[in-house]
Amino acid sequence: MKAQRSFIAPIIIFVVWASWLIYVSQGSFTYITSWLKEALTESIAVSLPTQVVSPPSVRIIPLLMKQAITVFAISAGILATLLCLINVKESSERQKALIIGGNFIVCCLALFASLALVPEASTRFYSFLLIPYSLLIPLYISAKQDADGSNLRKLKRIVTCALLVSTIAFLSITPIVRNDNDPGFYYPSSSLKGAEFAVENLQGTVVWVKEHVHLIEYMATRNGILLEGYMGIQRNQNASFISLPIYMRMLGENASSYYFSEKVLHDCNAIIFNDYEDAMMVMLGYERYGELRRSYEQLALQELNMIYSSDSVRVYRCP
């Protein structure tokens, strides 16, 4: 009877999850499958002309650092979990180690599974993993040791020193490895002004060069205009703001040959060029992207009328 009563809470938790997952699966299933399909078949690397793509070089140091930090955190966490479990004296500490260690191992498994299935999501699982990890390290350092294990005590001293030194080292390099330094992750204020101009003045099909139309969506909502859509496309009854790759897909054309084409200039009502993604593309390995984008804009300048210009955004309207 007692055992039956104690199952009530886990059963309620399970019912809450299941009902929620059924609810979200309506929209998420389509999203996840399209995301997987895109990841497997059509990344931006194949939608760009082949001569644009070259091996990433500029970004290699921060990427290697991030990988080193991930590997260190996972291996140190597993080692700390094992040492805590085999070497702690008190049963309460053992229980704590089991709680945090178990959570940590589950996070590791989720991370490894995501690396195999959806690599893009691995960073999201890694950020979850850090919560039990950061609780595990102080627990491991402060755990009372078994008096018999002199070798384990030596090992603990070495591991503790390594953890403290690595924490200090990784803290020192945060301005280098954090996303703060990724170009393309920052929109200057001139880009915001350009997006505001676009949502207030443009109608018809407006193509935004590159992936996202986040700024357009944000500036519209900020000004009380409701645009609907997802990621690469935002629209209302007056205008459709579409990113160039999505527009190519809508035309049903082969994206790799038409990515920067005259057809786009003639088909849409207006086209917006922005500079802030050029550096990001170079960092991702598309070293000739900026050059190609500029020559394409030169073509637009010859054929279309420039109606807006700021430091980083230019808007052209078809005649």
Place this chain on the structure above:
Amino acid sequence: MKLQRMISAKIFFSLILLTIILWLLSIIYTPIIDEVLPADPLFFAKNLSVFYWLSLAMLLVLLLLRVAIPTKKRIYRLLDIFLICCLVLIIYGTPCLVYNLPVYVDTYIHTSASLKILLRGHTPPPLSMMGASNDPGAYFFFSIFMLATNLDSLIFMRYYPILRSGVMLLSLYVVSLKFASSKFAVLAPFVYTAFNYFRFYVYLGGLSHFFYLLFILFFLFLVERNKKEFKLLTLIIVSTATITYILAPPFYFYPHCFLSFHYYGR
């Protein structure tokens, strides 16, 4: 011994004050960034003034001193809170103040989805494939936060990392006190920051991390004390975390099994 402890506490607080002064100087002497960024991964680090590195070095020295020198428990806690505040300002506050506008493109999409809830008066339908229909908890929180504080969305996006990191790191410290000794509990926020190479921005997962942390705490209480209130709180946290971030549920699987076996064993 008591005098020695008092002196060491005074030295600590003076050093913390010096760290904050150095950080303020770093903000004054670092040029504000509002341009298209170059393809240089070291751009942000190169842009920072020498005072930033001095304040960071000071903070790390303070951390080592704090772990090495014995002090009273009450003073420990006060010192720890000041140290965590310094950590928040130096690591998370600096980019918020150095960049003229919010950083990271996804900040804009999440904030616009939250603003759309205020415009519409409800979340979008589930088939629209919008994040706000999958994770309404987080978007509701952001929209209600902006509504209640009457903050401009740009200001909210720009300074949210300071608020979020402050709450997260202090909570991590409090939870760590339940697991580790008070001497080493302060390491938890430092370890979290050192190994975390993501920026905090207006992001759904960030809120979910906070719930996950709380859940670990209540999970411990449940195992140790098995009281009704903790069961209820755990249930509320799991439900809230589930509607806050779509990727959260797998992380509650282990505690779920653990608790089931734990109760069954009794």
